[in-house]
Amino acid sequence: MNQNNNLLYKLYELIKLNRLLSIRIKFMGIVVLMVLLLGYSNHYVITKNLSNLIEEQLLQHARSLGENLSAIVADPVLTNNLYELHNIIDRTIRDDIHVRYIFILDTNNNIVVSSLPEQLPKGLREINETVNNEISIKRLQTDEGIIWDLAAPIADGLAGTLRIAITDEYRVLGIKQVTKNIIISSFVIMFISLILAYLLTRLLTKSLFTLYNFTKQLGQGKYDILIKPDIWAGKEINSLNSAFYEMVKNLKTLREKEENAQKARKNLLQKTINAQEDERKRIARELHDEANQHLAAINYGLDNLRHINDIDRIKAEAQELKVLVKEASDSLRALAWELRPKLLDEFGLVLAMKKYLEYLRVQYGLMISFTSNVDSIPVPHTHKISIYRIVQEALINIIKHANAKKIEVAIQKSKENIIITIDDDGIGFDHYDKESLGIYGMHERATLIGGKLNINSNVGEGTTVLLSLEINVEEIE
Ligand SMILES: Nc1ncnc2c1ncn2[C@@H]1O[C@H](COP(=O)(O)OP(=O)(O)O)[C@@H](O)[C@H]1O
Ligand SMILES: [Mg+2]
Structure with a gap:
C-alpha cells in the first residue's frame, strides 16, 4: 500500500x-x-x-x-x-x-x-x-x-x-x-543531433510564441492582426498560421455581425415598447369611441325613455336601444378576442382557431374555410399561444391589408411535423416596411418554438403563410 x-x-x-x-x-x-x-x-x-x-x-x-x-x-x-x-x-x-x-x-x-x-x-x-x-x-x-x-x-x-x-x-x-570508437561516434552524433534539435525546436517554439502573442492580443479584443508567412517555418506551422488568420478574420466579421444584431435588437426593443404604448392607446380609443359612445347613447336613450308615455314609442325606442347594446357588446367582444384568446385555454388550439375563424366570418362577412386532419396539436401549451398569435397576425393582416374574398386555413399533421397554412386571394405584396413589427413578430415567435415560417406573396396573386413545426414527443407536457 x-x-x-x-x-x-x-x-x-x-x-x-x-x-x-x-x-x-x-x-x-x-x-x-x-x-x-x-x-x-x-x-x-x-x-x-x-x-x-x-x-x-x-x-x-x-x-x-x-x-x-x-x-x-x-x-x-x-x-x-x-x-x-x-x-x-x-x-x-x-x-x-x-x-x-x-x-x-x-x-x-x-x-x-x-x-x-x-x-x-x-x-x-x-x-x-x-x-x-x-x-x-x-x-x-x-x-x-x-x-x-x-x-x-x-x-x-x-x-x-x-x-x-x-x-x-x-x-x-x-x-x-x-x-571506444562507438562512444566517440555516439557523442559526435549526439552533438550534431542536439544542435539540429535545438534549431528545430527554436523554429517551432518561435512560431508558437508568435501565435501565443496573437492569441493574447485577440483576447484583448485586437482583431487587426497581421500574420506574415514564415519561410523557415514548415508547412504545418504555416497552415496553422493561415488557419489562425482565417479564424481571426471570421471572428472579426462575427463580432461585427453580433454588434449589428445588438444594435438591431436595441432598436427593436424600443419599437416594441412604442408599439405596446400605441396598442394601449388604440384600445383606449376603441373603448372610448366604440363602447363608450354606445353606452353614452344608451344612457341618453334610457333617460329619454322616462319622459315618454306612449307605449308604442317606448317599444320602438327600446328596440333601438337593444341594437345599440348589441353593437356595444360586439365591439367589446372584438376587443376581447384580440386581447386574449380565452378559448385556447378552454378548448385547445384547433377548436379555438375554428371559433376565431367563425367570429371573423360573421364579423367581416368573409368566406373562410377551415380544414384539419387532427383535433389537437401535440405541442406544449406555451407553443400553442405562439402558434395562435402567428395565425391571428396572419389573419388580421389579411383583414387589414389584403382585401381578400376567400381565406383558406389548413392544419396538416403528419408523423414528423405539423404544417399550418393560411392562404388568401387578396392583393398580395412583394415588399413591406421592415420597420413594421407584425411579420417580424411572426418570424420571432416561430423561431422561438423551433418552427419555420414562410410567407409567399406576389402582387395580385394573394398570400400564403406557412408555419411548419417538427413534433418532438419529449417536449409535450
Ligand atoms: N396577407 C397580406 N396581403 C397583403 N399585404 C400584406 C399581407 N400581410 C402583410 N402585408 C403587407 O406587409 C406589411 C407588413 O405587415 P406587418 O408586419 O404585419 O405590419 P402591419 O400589419 O402593422 O402593417 C403590411 O403593411 C402589408 O403591406
Ligand atoms: Mg400586421
Whole structure:
C-alpha cells in the first residue's frame, strides 16, 4: 500500500516536471535518449558478434598451432634434444603474441620443458589432457583473464603431451577499441543531433510564441492582426498560421455581425415598447369611441325613455336601444378576442382557431374555410399561444391589408411535423416596411418554438403563410 502510494507520488512528480519543462528541453532530452539507446544497442550487437568471431579465430589458431608444434617437437622429444626444444618454444612465444605459455609433459606427466620461468602454478598440469589422443581445449578463468589451454598428443601420445595457452587479451583489447570508437561516434552524433534539435525546436517554439502573442492580443479584443508567412517555418506551422488568420478574420466579421444584431435588437426593443404604448392607446380609443359612445347613447336613450308615455314609442325606442347594446357588446367582444384568446385555454388550439375563424366570418362577412386532419396539436401549451398569435397576425393582416374574398386555413399533421397554412386571394405584396413589427413578430415567435415560417406573396396573386413545426414527443407536457 505504502509502496503503491510512493509510486503514485513519483508518477505525480514526473507529470509535474513534464508540465514545467519546455518543449525544447523535452525534445533535446528525447534526442539524447535516442542516441544513447542507439549507441548502446549498436555496441551490444557489434561487440557480441566481434567477440564470437575473434574467439572462433583464436580457437582455430590454437588448434593449428597445436597440431604444427606437436609435429615439430616429436623428434627432439624422442631424442631428448632439450636444447632444440627450448629453441622451438622460445621462438614460438616470441613470434606469436597470442601464446601465453608452452610446456611439454612426458608420458609420465613430468615436465620436459616449459616456457614458464617458475614452477607451474598448482593444478595447471592436471587441468587439461588429451582425450583418445585427440586435441583438447579448455577455457580457464585466471587472474589475467580468460586463457584457452590446449593439450595435443606428441607422436600419437607416445612421446607425451604438448600444452599451449592462448590468451584472450587481444579479444578484450579489440572490443575495448570498438567500444571506444562507438562512444566517440555516439557523442559526435549526439552533438550534431542536439544542435539540429535545438534549431528545430527554436523554429517551432518561435512560431508558437508568435501565435501565443496573437492569441493574447485577440483576447484583448485586437482583431487587426497581421500574420506574415514564415519561410523557415514548415508547412504545418504555416497552415496553422493561415488557419489562425482565417479564424481571426471570421471572428472579426462575427463580432461585427453580433454588434449589428445588438444594435438591431436595441432598436427593436424600443419599437416594441412604442408599439405596446400605441396598442394601449388604440384600445383606449376603441373603448372610448366604440363602447363608450354606445353606452353614452344608451344612457341618453334610457333617460329619454322616462319622459315618454306612449307605449308604442317606448317599444320602438327600446328596440333601438337593444341594437345599440348589441353593437356595444360586439365591439367589446372584438376587443376581447384580440386581447386574449380565452378559448385556447378552454378548448385547445384547433377548436379555438375554428371559433376565431367563425367570429371573423360573421364579423367581416368573409368566406373562410377551415380544414384539419387532427383535433389537437401535440405541442406544449406555451407553443400553442405562439402558434395562435402567428395565425391571428396572419389573419388580421389579411383583414387589414389584403382585401381578400376567400381565406383558406389548413392544419396538416403528419408523423414528423405539423404544417399550418393560411392562404388568401387578396392583393398580395412583394415588399413591406421592415420597420413594421407584425411579420417580424411572426418570424420571432416561430423561431422561438423551433418552427419555420414562410410567407409567399406576389402582387395580385394573394398570400400564403406557412408555419411548419417538427413534433418532438419529449417536449409535450
Ligand atoms: N396577407 C397580406 N396581403 C397583403 N399585404 C400584406 C399581407 N400581410 C402583410 N402585408 C403587407 O406587409 C406589411 C407588413 O405587415 P406587418 O408586419 O404585419 O405590419 P402591419 O400589419 O402593422 O402593417 C403590411 O403593411 C402589408 O403591406
Ligand atoms: Mg400586421
